[in-house]
Amino acid sequence: MLSISNVSKTYKQGNKEALKNINLDIMEGEFTALLGQNGAGKSTLINIMAGNVKKTKGTVKIGGYDIDSNELDTKKIIGIVPQDTGYDFIFTVDEALKKQSGYFGIKDNKEYIDELLEALYLTEKRSARLRDLSGGMRRRFLIAKALVHKPKILILDEPTAGVDVEMRHTLYDFLIKLHESGTTIILTTHYIEEAEKLCKRIVIIDGGEIVADKPKEELMETFSREIVVEIHFDNELKLDDFDFLKEYQPQIEEKTNLKLKVLRKDFSKVFQKLAGKNMEFTDLIVEKPKLEDIYLNLINH
Numbered sequence: 001m002l003s004i005s006n007v008s009k010t011y012k013q014g015n016k017e018a019l020k021n022i023n024l025d026i027m028e029g030e031f032t033a034l035l036g037q038n039g040a041g042k043s044t045l046i047n048i049m050a051g052n053v054k055k056t057k058g059t060v061k062i063g064g065y066d067i068d069s070n071e072l073d074t075k076k077i078i079g080i081v082p083q084d085t086g087y088d089f090i091f092t093v094d095e096a097l098k099k100q101s102g103y104f105g106i107k108d109n110k111e112y113i114d115e116l117l118e119a120l121y122l123t124e125k126r127s128a129r130l131r132d133l134s135g136g137m138r139r140r141f142l143i144a145k146a147l148v149h150k151p152k153i154l155i156l157d158e159p160t161a162g163v164d165v166e167m168r169h170t171l172y173d174f175l176i177k178l179h180e181s182g183t184t185i186i187l188t189t190h191y192i193e194e195a196e197k198l199c200k201r202i203v204i205i206d207g208g209e210i211v212a213d214k215p216k217e218e219l220m221e222t223f224s225r226e227i228v229v230e231i232h233f234d235n236e237l238k239l240d241d242f243d244f245l246k247e248y249q250p251q252i253e254e255k256t257n258l259k260l261k262v263l264r265k266d267f268s269k270v271f272q273k274l275a276g277k278n279m280e281f282t283d284l285i286v287e288k289p290k291l292e293d294i295y296l297n298l299i300n301h
């Protein structure tokens, strides 16, 4: 569906190598998160796919078409929600969406535009000028704009930055439905829980290079070396009693609960040690690793 091969980008200004030999294949129907710190190269990669930034090296194919030789065909297949929001300011929401439709030669799509505005909670704002929208509304407008031509691939560069919590969740539902109806989605975000909730594949860029690219579950499995285990007892506990588990950094919580940090491979060893001391527990809670921990672990290598 989307194939990026050996793509590099050096910005002339500052002679900055923003992308170093990126290889990425996105299959139809995937929902992929592109994560990375500020300046990692996410927007550069997205802007190359959108045709807004010229790559220095490599090839990009969208739906089998090369972006250099088939610009128009590739633009029909993707919709881009850019990170910066400033243009078209004098138009109203309606005018801007009609203009965008016209760009793809689409007429008579009023019904679809109505649907989009409704789904993105913008119906009330359809006659408002873009410059008069709030930041969060402008982001939602940009999503509608990226979708007017019903692209097969939707690429969103931080769509929820500056969007309030409630509206963020509305957007998540919107994206989940869009994905279920067959749209391939790539999303960059700094809200890790967003990637965790929505995406099945996680790609992490650091310093212009892909440092991880895995199904979410697999990534969490591979990189989560340490898990937190909370063991509940009937009686009050004293930290001194757990000297024999010192290497697992024992902590007592709420008097009766013991918290340990355990490497996955040592899991059974801990319980053997407890059994060896004839310590019987009443409950056990294992905290699953969060994508955020893995992410921080990876980029702080």
Ligand SMILES: Nc1ncnc2c1ncn2[C@@H]1O[C@H](COP(=O)(O)OP(=O)(O)OP(=O)(O)O)[C@@H](O)[C@H]1O
Pocket: 011, 012, 013, 014, 016, 017, 018, 036, 037, 038, 039, 040, 041, 042, 043, 044, 045, 083
């Ligand atoms: N037009 C430009 N001219 C020169 N350098 C640029 C330009 N755009 C981006 N860069 C540089 O390229 C690198 C990657 O920037 P990019 O915008 O792709 O990062 P990003 O991952 O999207 O970051 P953020 O999370 O802040 O959006 C940065 O070092 C940035 O300073």
Ligand SMILES: [Mg+2]
Pocket: 042, 043, 044, 083, 157
């Ligand atoms: Mg960016």
